[in-house]
Amino acid sequence: MNNLTTVRDWLETSKNTVILTGAGMSTESGIPDFRSSSGWWKNIDPHTVAHVSALENNYDLFHEFYSMRLTTLDTCEPHDGHYIIADWEKRGIVHTVTTQNVDGFHSKAGNQNVAELHGSIQKFRCAHCDAPATREAFIEKEKCVHCEGNLRPNIVLFGESLPEDSWMIALNAIREAQLVIVIGTSLEVYPVNQLPTMTKGRTVFINKDITSNANYFDLVIEGKAKEILTNINQLLTR
Numbered sequence: 001m002n003n004l005t006t007v008r009d010w011l012e013t014s015k016n017t018v019i020l021t022g023a024g025m026s027t028e029s030g031i032p033d034f035r036s037s038s039g040w041w042k043n044i045d046p047h048t049v050a051h052v053s054a055l056e057n058n059y060d061l062f063h064e065f066y067s068m069r070l071t072t073l074d075t076c077e078p079h080d081g082h083y084i085i086a087d088w089e090k091r092g093i094v095h096t097v098t099t100q101n102v103d104g105f106h107s108k109a110g111n112q113n114v115a116e117l118h119g120s121i122q123k124f125r126c127a128h129c130d131a132p133a134t135r136e137a138f139i140e141k142e143k144c145v146h147c148e149g150n151l152r153p154n155i156v157l158f159g160e161s162l163p164e165d166s167w168m169i170a171l172n173a174i175r176e177a178q179l180v181i182v183i184g185t186s187l188e189v190y191p192v193n194q195l196p197t198m199t200k201g202r203t204v205f206i207n208k209d210i211t212s213n214a215n216y217f218d219l220v221i222e223g224k225a226k227e228i229l230t231n232i233n234q235l236l237t238r
């Protein structure tokens with residue numbers, strides 16, 4: 001039996017399956033990841049633009065980086081892999097999606113039960129008083145209408161803690177899961193990289209590059225998210 005048929009069998013027998021994704025889930029939609037050879041952090045030091053201190057120390061660079069990420073996102077759509085995971089939720093095969101991605105593509109593809117652990121780049125607020133703001137106001141680099149503070153996207157930056165509600169949803173789901181499938185992440189970032197170690201269920205890792213971070217998984221499949229998900233789905237629909 002090959003790895004894909006094993007995952008098909010585990011998906012069919014599991015009564016509670018959780019998917020955990022990272023930036024590698026969206027590269028085939030045209031969105032760069034962070035630590036691959038073509039990733040954002042290859043040319044930019046993340047702590048200059050993606051650390052909470054950037055809001056105070058160099059807002060111009062922070063604004064330029066996230067405006068550029070927003071325009072990249074405008075030309076991208078969820079791919080077949082996102083739609084397969086949404087279909088699996090509809091069919092009762094997958095129960096919760098937890099993601100480090102801020103692109104909103106799992107919800108856009110149709111998943112209802114999604115925990116966005118690093119927030120969403122599609123929502124905005126004042127960095128000083130948290131008042132909600134519009135995308136247009138952020139792109140135009142306007143100030144907060146209430147306190148004149150700078151505006152920011154609702155994503156979790158380096159040095160910030162994760163949204164409590166999303167974290168608890170993900171933690172409870174993972175703890176109760178009979179099967180956790182992790183897709184497209186380097187497992188470099190705390191605390192999300194701890195989640196797969198917190199389940200009593202089986203664990204599967206699907207990733208383009210396999211590193212020692214994956215040593216503890218029950219099953220490791222080296223490959224690209226869209227292709228692997230498509231192949232597993234074909235076995236499921238048989």
Ligand code: NAD
Nearest residue numbers: 046050118156157158159160161162188189190191192193
């Ligand atoms: P950091 O690397 O300084 O880690 C923050 C805290 O987590 C520190 O107390 C550190 O000791 C602890 N920590 C870090 N890695 C750990 C690990 N593998 N095991 C146990 N403890 C670990 O800070 P950071 O990387 O800038 O991220 C801090 C927060 O920002 C985290 O909650 C992270 O999810 C969030 N965040 C980070 C990124 C990112 O790109 N790193 C992106 C979005 C959100």
Ligand code: APR
Nearest residue numbers: 022023024027033034035100184185186207208209224225
């Ligand atoms: N299919 C499968 N895996 C892929 C694909 C693909 N098409 N494309 C890339 N990958 C893999 C890469 O090999 C890499 O191991 O996905 C992983 C992406 O890892 P990172 O770039 O580190 O992204 P991620 O793990 O999501 O980063 C976590 O870091 O900077 C922060 O906020 C950011 O949420 C992000 C966090």
